Amino acid sequence: MSDAAPLFAVTYAGRADRIAALMLRERQSRFAASAIGYVWAFLTPVTWIALVVIVFHLLNRFPPIHVGPEIFVATGILPYLVFRQTITSMSRSVVSARHMLFLRPVSMNEIMLASALLDFINMAVAAIVIFGAITFLFDAPMPATPAGVALAMVLAWCLGTGFGRLAAVLVLVSDSFSRSIPILLRPLFWLSGIFYTAGELSGALQTALWFSPTFHIVELLRESYFNGYASPISNIWYPLGIAGGLWLLSIPVERVITARTASRYRI
């Protein structure tokens, strides 16, 4: 066997190639157990949008902006789900792909980055398909400033990546933290302006909700999507600062965990 076995020259994959390979593995394995596979990545936001629109109809509620409920809800749900999904994916990937660390020089950083980049691509495809389908099916307006819409979606992804990196390294240490992430993030669903706009809120409520970074992102997206809409809560730097702060905070946390070999997962 050894005589016949081909011996390959020693080669190393470049960083970009490694991340591309990790992304491909992540894409195939994320929904591998499901019969409809990757369709779930797009079915989830569509289902959420449909459910909230049905609730709008049942409650006889009309969007505060003069647009259909479908596009109004979509502009709230999509950035929120991008933020949420990126956190979930990064937290899961550090556990599910941890054995890939044996393929040196693959690092935890690359595993997290591959997961986040996959969500970036999913986000772009989902946004184009869903906004496009709503425009086509419900005669919704086209985005007034497409670049602004794209920027807001990227902001949602950045916030998810910053939070996701910190969550991912903490998940390695604490099962309690892992279980509490969905509970901690649940209030943001109600505090992100998915069902309402900042202009509808009273002064005190507006002041309180100013601290919700996802609210800024949703309102930024709506300002760019709906011609003439302006929001008092649409600061680009606040969510960006939180995203960067969480990302930076995750670096010393990761170092402490690695140095103390405190991960609860055996590789």
Place this chain on the structure above:
Amino acid sequence: MIALRDVTLWPTGAARPVLYRANAIFGDRQRIGILAPAASGKTTIARLLCGIERPASGSVLSTGRVSWPLGHAGMLHPELTAADNLHHLARTIGEDPAHYIAFCQSFAALDRPLSARMKSFSPAERARLAYAASLAIRCDTYIADETITVGDAETRAKSEALLRGRLDHAGLIFLSRNARQLDAWCDHILLLTDGMLRPCPSAKVAQAACDLAAERRQNRKDPAHV
């Protein structure tokens, strides 16, 4: 080559360090066996040598490509097909996927096609595939954590021939509690005891020292036993 310099390796929660200010040099093309009793931290040391674990203090220097522990199957995702798993491994390490897959398929001689999901393979098939995957790449140092060959007698002979062929151009660090296997594979023997790696003339001597240390520990715990 892998060099340990004053390495202390102390996993969180462990009562004592796996390594305490340990020094060792694993030279190019050397075959070094580390005899270590059960639960002494063999797998932790294997991870350190592979570059996954970081020491609490001291440093680990390595040159050339170091393998992952022979036969380690953790990278094979149960829900993906065998072909997809091998394809991802090959791409991640920079090998040509077609050659890599062909080599693994030829060695593992699986009953099922590579298009089957990993979870549908028997443990023996999975072990053969994982072993082939770890030896399909040419490394400068191979790491073995208890597993040195796999399968039934025929596969073991095939595994041994393949590994010996690879070791013509590479080094081996074999962590085991099996003195007989260490003697069969290694030129130099180290004994892991009290967090130190101590050179021994043979695995037999290392095993005797290991047994003596265990007996003394038992006597300290239970003086009536003396």
